[in-house]
Amino acid sequence: MPGKRIAVVDRDRCNPKKCGLECIKYCPEVRMGVEDTIKLVDSTLIIDEKLCTGCGICVKKCPFGAISVVNLPAPVEGEEVHRYGVNGFTLFRLPIVRPSKVLGLVGPNGVGKTTSISILSGRIKPNLGIVDREVSWDEILERFRGSELHTYLKKLIENEIRVVLKPERIDKIPEVVRGRVSDVLRRVDERGSYDEVNSILELENIRDRDLRELSGGELQKVAIAAAYLREGDLYIFDEPTNYLDVFQRMKAAKLLRELQNKNKSLIVVEHDLAILDYLSDYVHILYGEPGVYGVVSHPHPTREGINIFLDGYLPDDNVRFRDEAISFLQRSVPSEPSSEVLISYSDMVKHLNGFSLHVSGAQIYVGEVVVAVGPNGIGKTTFIRLLAGELQPDEGSINATLKISYKPQYVRPSYDGTVESLLRKVAEQNYSSPYFRVEVIRRLGIEHLLDKYLDELSGGELQKVAIAACLGREADIYLIDEPSAFLDVEARFSVAKAIRRRIKGERKAVIVVEHDILSIETYSDRIMIFRGIPGKEGYASAPKDPREGLNEFLMDVDITFRRDPDTGRPRVNKPGSKLDQMARASGRYYP
Structure with missing residues (x-):
């Protein structure tokens, strides 16, 4: 049941100097003489919630999508805990x-x-x-x-x-904390648990490195360790x-x-x-x-x-709170790939900075999504770069000359311009197509970002824009490295749908590097497993059926899953539980 109406102005989107204040000019209440309904105070738009009738005209007139007029569910009226100023988030x-x-x-x-x-x-x-x-x-x-x-x-x-807090933005840590990993962790160790943390998180290989030299995954482990060590x-x-x-x-x-x-x-x-x-x-x-x-x-x-x-x-x-439920695909039989080969490659070897990657030859078929799984530092990104043409194999070859669109693992705002200008540039004629507007821009929820500059975006927003740019390019094969990083659950499933819709009915394919088990199941037609010693040598299998592939992969991880009877989602079994023991005995680590 709807309750009290609230009107909100997004301060990041509102730009009174550029829009001509049409929201105020066209407000029926202001025209009728109720001047305080919408007004500008110190370059800030203020909407009086008691006077606003919620007609929505100001919402339609705002060119930046900065105004929202919504009805709150009745049960929460009077339960406000915090509000960021007048018309602010509540x-x-x-x-x-x-x-x-x-x-x-x-x-x-x-x-x-x-x-x-x-x-x-x-x-x-x-x-x-x-x-x-x-x-x-x-x-x-x-x-x-x-x-x-x-x-x-x-x-x-x-x-x-x-209270001890492990922050979300770990990339900011080297800006405020300096020193070697071991020195930093020993400095904050208030519980005498350094050796325990070092063993469980496997920090031995990075203990003598400076924080500024660490990758995202390594910084994350140090941040978790630092929080654990404090009392x-x-x-x-x-x-x-x-x-x-x-x-x-x-x-x-x-x-x-x-x-x-x-x-x-x-x-x-x-x-x-x-x-x-x-x-x-x-x-x-x-x-x-x-x-x-x-x-x-x-x-x-x-x-x-x-x-x-x-x-x-x-x-x-x-x-x-959502128009449709999120469901999970349960594969009772192996999926049949298309008979048309899009790209093939022989057994390949690549040596790079002391690391060696060995790839088993295989074929990628038209219309399929192949997901690469395995630990960090095992060669997944190197394999993607080989297919993208950024690297050349030392042994073996890729038997195709295809146009490739590549989204790298780490997304940085290197383009000096707005989101819309970037997407127009990379997507060209695709930008105006109904497909791109509906299945990419709208599905990923980036309509309100089009007027923003890339350096103004959050990590999640930047990830969505990078995925949109990748899918907008006209290509034969799309290589997408870790698309779920910084995205919430709903956005991850929206990305999966956008990727599948991009290649549906066309002579294209997608290869995705992913770590989220639920996303892996949602994306994959086939799975490539990467094994080896991180940072030293990696071995990439040929793509295989997702049920077989996930079962092998979870054996490597040493965890078992069961299936929720109501939603079908995979759930991790507690180690040593009866369900865990039954799964291991049957050899079915993945249900």
């Missing part, structure tokens, strides 16, 4: 922290996960939605009186809880699996579970549902309008909560 409710439990937060980007953990860590003082005066802690505690949050917030205010009561891990391969994700998950065994509370913000499911004792779902408002659901058991999120309907609030 968060409703807070997640509940429980002693010695792991809380998982799941939801799209931009609906309040970062705000929630900032409040729970004490970095932001909640204002209860009141922006015209400072709210006292007594008022805040009174709001939560009688709830589990009251006890937690009272202890936080009285400094009886120490705290609540540990918050914000997107701990970015840049990590499946092997490293499971090791990190094992380390986080060790904290719970030491009676610590944890909050995990994670978009890899398999890892979130494996780690969490309970979850909160966050939903809303990104950048406008966010609502935190009541707590749910992990399986139930993730299934509710995938279904898109929250019974507690009687709200459908």
Whole structure:
């Protein structure tokens, strides 16, 4: 049931100097003499929510998509926890922290996960939605009186809880922390656990390197280790699996579970549902309008909560927050590839900076998506670069001359211009096609980014634009390296659909490098497995059936999965559990 209307202006998109303020000129209320409905104050657009009728004319007139007028679900009225100024983003409710439990937060980007953990860590003082005066802690505690949050917030205010945070933006760490890995970690080791962390996360090979020399995955491991080594009561891990391969994700998950065994509370913000499911004792779902408002659901058991999120309907609030459910493809029989070969290559060898890659010869067929899996530093990106023509094999050959579109692993804003000018440049005539506008720009949700410059984008936004640019180019084969990094769950599935639609009915193929198990299943027609010694030598198999390939791969990772009976999604079995033992005995690591 709809409740109170709120009007929001996105300050990052609003540009009063360029638009001519048509939103004000065409507002019916302003024309009728109610001047305070929409007004400009100190170059900031203000919309009075009490006077606004929600007609939507200003939304249509704004050329930058900066104005949103939405109706909130009725059950959350009066439950505002924090608001960023007049017409600013509003968060409703807070997640509940429980002693010695792991809380998982799941939801799209931009609906309040970062705000929630900032409040729970004490970095932001909640204002209860009141922006015209400072709210006292007594008022805040009174709001939560009688709830589990009251006890937690009272202890936080009285400094009886120490919070340790592993940030999302690990790329910023070398800018504020200097030194060798071992020196940095020993400096923050308050619990005498350096050797334990060094062993579980396998940091031996990088302990003598400077932080500025580390890759994204290596920085992520150091950030996780640093948080683990500090003494705290609540540990918050914000997107701990970015840049990590499946092997490293499971090791990190094992380390986080060790904290719970030491009676610590944890909050995990994670978009890899398999890892979130494996780690969490309970979850909160966050939903809303990104950048406008966010609502935190009541707590749910992990399986139930993730299934509710995938279904898109929250019974507690009687709200459908997504138009369609996210479903999983279950392959009862192997998929049959097209009989038409698009590209073939012989056995290949490439030596590069002390690393050797050995590739088994194979063929890639028209209309298929091949997913490359394996640990970091094993040659997946080198293989992609060989097919892209950036590198030449030392032995063997590629038996085709094809036009290739390549999205690299690390996306950096090297283009000096807007998103729209970049996409027009790379997509050319494809930019104006109905396919590109609907299946790429709209599906990836980048319509509102078109007027932004690339250096203004977040990591997730930049990833979407890079994928759109790759798919926009006219090519025979698309090589996409780690498309799910920085993306939320919904965006990952949108990307998978966009990729599949790009090659449907055309003489094209896609090769994807991916670490998210659920995404691997969604993408793949066939799977290539990379094995070996990271940084020294890698061996790439020929593509094989996804069920067979994932089964082999999970044997290497040494984890087993089961299938959720309601949604069909793969779920990690707890090591040593009855289901884990049965899966290992049958040899079916992947259901």
